[in-house]
Amino acid sequence: MVPSPSTATSPTDVPRNEPRGLRRAHPGALGEADGAVPDGTTVFDDEIPGVGNLDPALLGALRQAATDAAYDGVEFFVDSGWRSPEYQEQLLQKAILKYGSEAEAARWVATPNTSAHVSGEAVDIGRSDAAAWLSEHGAEYGLCQIYSNEPWHYELRPEAIDHGCPPPYADATHDPRTQD
Numbered sequence: 145m146v147p148s149p150s151t152a153t154s155p156t157d158v159p160r161n162e163p164r165g166l167r168r169a170h171p172g173a174l175g176e177a178d179g180a181v182p183d184g185t186t187v188f189d190d191e192i193p194g195v196g197n198l199d200p201a202l203l204g205a206l207r208q209a210a211t212d213a214a215y216d217g218v219e220f221f222v223d224s225g226w227r228s229p230e231y232q233e234q235l236l237q238k239a240i241l242k243y244g245s246e247a248e249a250a251r252w253v254a255t256p257n258t259s260a261h262v263s264g265e266a267v268d269i270g271r272s273d274a275a276a277w278l279s280e281h282g283a284e285y286g287l288c289q290i291y292s293n294e295p296w297h298y299e300l301r302p303e304a305i306d307h308g309c310p311p312p313y314a315d316a317t318h319d320p321r322t323q324d
């Protein structure tokens with residue numbers, strides 16, 4: 145589904161804890177309205193567009209799981225959720241610089257046209273204890289790890305509740321959705 149722009153965006157909607165490197169490298173860095181999330185954002189912070197623009201079914205499953213994980217002393221943080229196409233493109237360009245080639249970057253960051261983050265259907269969960277909790281229990285909520293190289297990246301696969309999660313792709317280049 146296509147997420148609608150949040151109408152609850154506050155006028156003080158400026159990046160608070162954006163990584164310093166991003167801001168230096170890109171003076172016109174994109175902020176919260178494009179999907180950047182401040183440190184400490186949880187799956188319950190739907191006033192933050194990166195969370196509020198997620199697919200409602202994915203967000204509902206995440207909140208159920210987070211509520212249950214809290215009984216185990218584990219808190220879910222959102223490192224990244226919904227992203228605008230512009231923000232996705234910025235992340236892709238950064239990845240190309242970091243990894244040295246488009247081919248290598250494609251293993252980690254999808255294009256704006258193919259990213260499940262842009263469609264609001266993917267979330268990167270932190271911290272490592274939360275990712276580990278989801279690795280063990282996520283299928284019960286339809287929450288599945290999609291890529292072997294990204295233990296933090298989760299998407300909704302409702303059929304997993306009955307049948308378990310499908311085997312993950314080695315990385316995004318093996319995902320048919322990224323072949324554009």
Ligand SMILES: [Zn+2]
Nearest residue numbers: 266267268297
């Ligand atoms: Zn991701």
